[in-house]
Amino acid sequence: MTTVSSRPIERGAPRVQSIGPVAWSRKHLFNSWFNSILTIVLGLTLGAALFNLLSWAFIQANWSVVADNFGNFMSGLYPPESYWRIWSVLGIIMGLSGLTWGLLARNQPQLFSRNVLIGLGAIALFFILWPLTRPHTPYLIGVLVLLAVAAAAGQAIGRKAPGSTKWILAAWLVSYFVDLYLLGGGPFFGRGTLSPSLFYSIIVMLGGGIVAGWQLSQRISIPQIPTWISKIVLFLVGFIVVYQVLWRLPYALGLDVGLKNVSTNSWGGLTLTLLLAISGIALCFPAGVLLALGRRSKLPIVQAFSVAYIELIRGVPLISILFMGQVLIPLFLPEGVRPDRVVRAIIGLTIFSAAYLAENVRAGLQAVPLGQSEAAQSLGLNKPLTTALIVLPQALKTAIPAIVGQFISLFQDTTLLGIVGLVELLGISQNLLASPTYLGDYKEGYVFIAAIYWVFCYAMSYGSRRIESALNTDLR
């Protein structure tokens, strides 16, 4: 009998061997003469590129274009005396992010693990050492501290009252309108930039009306007419009365409070980019899911509409939709009924992304085995419940990478609005670099904004990976 291997067969679980850096590079980089040459050539090339990049960044580059205009990059022509409003918006967002993080991680023993602390510390150190943010450094550090404090508070709340988790989505929704009001200002009870003041009209008037109508319809019953009619009537009565009172009361009392109006023409920079992206993402997601469900619907009109919408929009470049929104709509509509240009931009981005998102979600829906909905139906769940509780959650889970990819595209597509005249991050850079003061500083300006775009896109992609692994229920 011949022995094929001279080594005895290893028994038991494979041993994990720790291996020193020298041994590692011997094994992976220099294991044959060809690989050794390849390693050396590539190493020299990369080293030279890195050296050139660093020597440009620290010696040749003239970063004054960024340093002098940091406020412009961040918020465009927003009046500096109202910067506190943008800081408040950032504070609200970071506070809520911290709360959300703490609530979601309520079952983890340690919220601030070593890696998280190192990450937070590195960001803080970056802000302190980086000269460009100098006048704003205390605020940036403050926002970071707020994030950490809110996270700790969120975890404490989550442990005491696990039910509070479901309120966080409502809090985000309300905060969106608060943020819009903070940015746009205008009289609180009246016609502001996004008229009438969105926060008051949507949250207070609509919310108050709906709550009042609901309470009324639940508490009172009129015996003579069918329940559902009396419920609808009572709801409408309660809604209209409270809505009207909330609308007219401030005028009757002569209340005239509010922030200084900041027209959307002054919105710009990273603030505008984020506003466009977040609004577009928040709107295109439900629209895309509905279109995907519509495309699979058995109702012929719904299905035909969904297919026609998706195929039409996917056949048109985004820039043409944005041009239509920014240039053509103003030609056809008179000043009074024309939506704001930022609103038009958000609608354009949403219309476009929803079509692509619908196809991503549809792919996810098709990946859910038929047996899942059969099992749900055999338990007595109706079609809407089956879709909402069984099919959609699994479909969205499968589609997460594609959906986040679409979100990242949408974020980057906001740059096209710089071309049609909104001064978002790219638009503001173009305006700045066109001025004679910064002639020839193109590289510095574009490298700076490229870094900003990269940070946000990488954050989204990292977040999607974390969500994916958190939702992986197979081998936990």
Add this chain to the structure above:
Amino acid sequence: MPQSEMQVPISSNNFVDAEAVIVAKDVQKWYDNGFHVLKGVSMNVYKGEVVVIMGPSGSGKSTFIRTFNALEPYQEGSIEIDGVRIANDLKDIEAVRREVGMVFQQFNLFPHLTVLQNVTLAPIWVRRWPKAKAEEIAMRLLDRVGIAEQAYKFPGQMSGGQQQRVAIARSLAMQPKVMLFDEPTSALDPEMVREVLDVMRNLAKDGMTMVCVTHEVGFAKEVADRVVLMDGGVLVEENTPEEFFNNPREERSQAFLSQIL
């Protein structure tokens, strides 16, 4: 005597006086491609009875029991579940499905929910039970099928036999009047077949009305009140298990038994 009652198929003696939970009369079904899969099948299932349906693959037995909870529509004949006629245009089909539990060959547990959530989902959303009540009953059922200690696991972390037992508990949580089993052990590794059959055996002992499509001869001999052989979309023979396995009437039954025994 009206003709329809004369055609009511035989039942094992213990159940002639009991009320029929399922009354299927002359059920005919064509697939969309025109294949005539059920060619007039009639069968009654009485309260507390265990009926085992056997037959070669493609004989239409799975399709037949799937018409009982309207997962498959049928074109001619009639099916009544607990007095409600299942028609293809039935408005409140969910009301029938609530009363008919079904266990599938591939388990079809919901992979994104824990075992406990799988079991409580329908009671909470369909029966509108409070969560605490649903969970209490679910834990009792999981205990009954022997997996209470795994209530917070996900289906993907369990063996096939355990998953199928969860699937049975999930159906039982709706407190159905009749349970349908569509080849519940066919996708299982051999050593897991027994734990599932044990659960089904106990269920039968407790008086649950059951219709099982299965190839498990031992189970049929021991538990069934009646064995039915289907082939080619028709019902070939209905008999007591002793008679069916030892002394089948039909030639087709003899041929089938000679292949599987």
